[in-house]
Amino acid sequence: MNDELFRLTINDARAALRKREISAVELTRACLERISATEPKLNAFLTVAESEALTQAQAADQRLAGTQPAPALCGIPLGIKDIFCVRGMRTTCASRILENFVPPFDATVIVRLREAGAVFLGKLNMDEFAMGSSTENSAFGPTRNPYDLARVPGGSSGGSAAAVAADECLASLGTDTGGSIRQPAALCGIVGVKPTYSRVSRYGIVAFASSLDQVGPLTKTVRDGAIMMHALAGVDPRDSTCSARPVPDYESALNGELRNLRVGVPKEFFVEGMQPAVDDAVRATLKHLEAAGATAREISLPHSQYAVATYYLIATAEASANLARYDGIRYGFRAEAEDLNELYHRTRALGFGPEVKRRIMLGTFALSSGYYDAYYLKAQRVRTLIRKDFEAAFNTCDVIVTPTSPTTAFRLGEKTQDPLQMYLSDIFTISVNLAGLPALSMPCGYDSDGLPIGLQIIGPAFGEETILRAADALERSGSIARRRPSAV
């Protein structure tokens, strides 16, 4: 097994580490070697922190050898989306404007993971400032899908999804503003959890859209997702929007039970133009759920048809302010200029990529005097309606099941010339962010090209245990035969 340590799940690695069957250094080396072997094909990592990772692994081994019980993720090698500030480790957000930015502080979740004993292998590729659905918007080249190198891994957490799918790391951190964890998890055939808004601290995560951004794990299994969630969630005095609700032991919720689970199936989410294989796989999974004792019924989320439009007003408005700080004054890229206005213009013109500029302009417009009411304010009203749709739906069901993405992984370049088509690849995930709800994506089949299909399970606010329990039971039932990526 020694040469394939990188294939371990967190759950299995944890057991092996505690029994001292393997060491954290061995496990970390295995991942680093795997990274060396696969990266030329994938480009999932923007920074590989080999020496830091080995130092952390050595410290983990000491803790594992000690008399005190080792913390939850002791010695587990993780990849970190390059949107998380890690003290002393370059954090670019896949943008030229932060190409050489080294944060002097840790994001709160990074502090938590350090305390939990995790090992950081490096920083993962993404769409610039998390704006995109294919990781093609990275300033440092796209990441490729481990199932087909001609295809995208999804985005914006494309590096995070590809790295886990390709066994470069045991799990990774992502962020999800409109689907950026779930959609790449679906396209790369792994598990991605987007928690309830406010469940996990946002402190130290480069902000895209503050009222939508949420941190979550990308993992090989649902159980690993539960383990990671427990390490990440909880109150943070540095984030005033972070919930003080106690964090449940998500793992203990995984009792394999599906009986009496009331599954809502929104009729609006099975749209024309959806890839038939996706439709088939989701419906087959629903049948399986029913066979295991769940009940499925059709529900309606009538305002979800406005979700994409609403999202692209609110998210861009917030982004236009959040990205104003990249001005070349205090840190990051600064262009040569003769005066202040030229400094601003040139720094931002050269530092940001086209999609980021497009969204800054869209958001600036939506907030402008004379347009605010018609765009931003109206979008906020629709957001409330979307949230109410979900609240009403959860009166009659425990979880809502939908496809994660209308298609499997598309080809690189296929949608780059048509932003609207790209935006529509998040059509099933975006309304969940607008409502602030927890949701996950898990594999539920493969299309005729062998590309993974994702199933989305949505829960009510703070219903992480419910969705994890359902997903874990489904995973353990063996109804979905997992296939390893063929291209790496």
Added chain:
Amino acid sequence: MAISDAYEAVIGLEVHTQLLTRSKIFCGCANEFGAAPNHNVCPVCMGMPGVLPVFNRRVLELTIRVGLATHSQISERSIFARKNYFYPDLPKGYQISQYERPLCVGGYIELPTGNGAPRRIQLARIHLEEDAGKNIHRPTASLVDFNRSGTPLLEIVSEPELRSAEEATAYLRELRSILRYLEVSDGNMEEGSFRCDANVSVRPCGATELGAKTEIKNLNSFKFVEKAIKHEIERQTAVLKAGGKIMQETHLWDPERGETRPMRSKEYAHDYRYFPEPDLPELYVPPELVEQIRAQAPEVPAARRARYARDLSLSAYEIDVLTQEREVGDYFEAMVAAGIETKAAANWTMTEVLRASNESTETFSNAVPPPAQTAALLKLVAQNEISLNAAKTAFAAMCKSGQDAATTVKALGLAQVSDEATISQVCDQVLSAEADKVAQFHAGREKLFGFFVGQVVKAMKGNANPKVVNEVLKRKLAMAGRPSPSDLPSSGA
């Protein structure tokens, strides 16, 4: 009031005041003036990627204090907003402020008008925001100091109800006095902890609509506020009289040239694109908190003025002087409480105490002795232990030395001699040395009595009790021959 009979001025003031909190409004950095550049900074107030603001609850308490003192309505639920603009001293590219639903709405400030009813100036709002850093321009480079970035600021906006430069200044003084009474701000205009922008317009008398206004910035002293507003009213009146039109624009006060000049429209024509700050939850103010702060609210200047007028026989002028600064009134009251008669305490406070504090570079409480010691000193005067002049000498010494009244009087040898035997001895010496004059006195030059008193006091280095000297001299001169004149003038030391 107006510069021209045909026109009247309409003035509204926007005051920014820094709050005296230990830490900044959205991070834990120290809120202090004068630290080395970029010393009091952290990732939050430097606008690093990913940082989030956390609201300082102390700011809320201080603001509610101001809201209550100005009779404002305290909003149970208010929200923060982002005000977007680019400037090097603004690290995030937006300022966290309040726009819709500010913390305090309405209210008023009353200006004293001598003996008439106070003039009431309505407030539009009081809201919270963060201060920006400071740009420092050098010949070869521009530098930014972020120490001030994130300093808590209150913006207090008046309705356009002020009618003259003098009234605007009176409003500012009263507002500053209120803030200092409440101990929420030091109100220091030179250090920028109390800043003022003025909106000025002029309209024909009797008109109800407002004319186009100019906003004047860079007013960092009371003098400049008054001068700039006067200048602007004159300028606008002249333009209107000549049949011209006032442009709505922003002016900068140029203290060197004593005039306002318009900024380029590019410098101020912002669309701030306000929207609710998603990183901060709605600010909820529990009614109990308001009541708790109300119960502990310090007295405001208007209340103190009313109390002095009601309870103490002081003139309007005296009340004005004693109430401008809370610590001055406190000092005066402490002396009265220590048993000094009101008028004496008021006189002493207005002359000796204020002089000492004005001449000193120290803070008021460090510049003058504790009021109990000053009271002890004045009691020595009342008990004829020392003369009034000696008390002034002793007070000046106490301000510098910090020693108590008794020690100072003793150390300086200021104690007044009332002992008859001692005084009698000196009188004898004086009268025998001035035998010629004694003879002239008896011959009818009664004015010489004052001379004898003066000689005795001089011989005793000013420490003789003049009353006793008078009595003893009268007796001795009478014994020396004639009965003393019944209406001899008292010398008065």
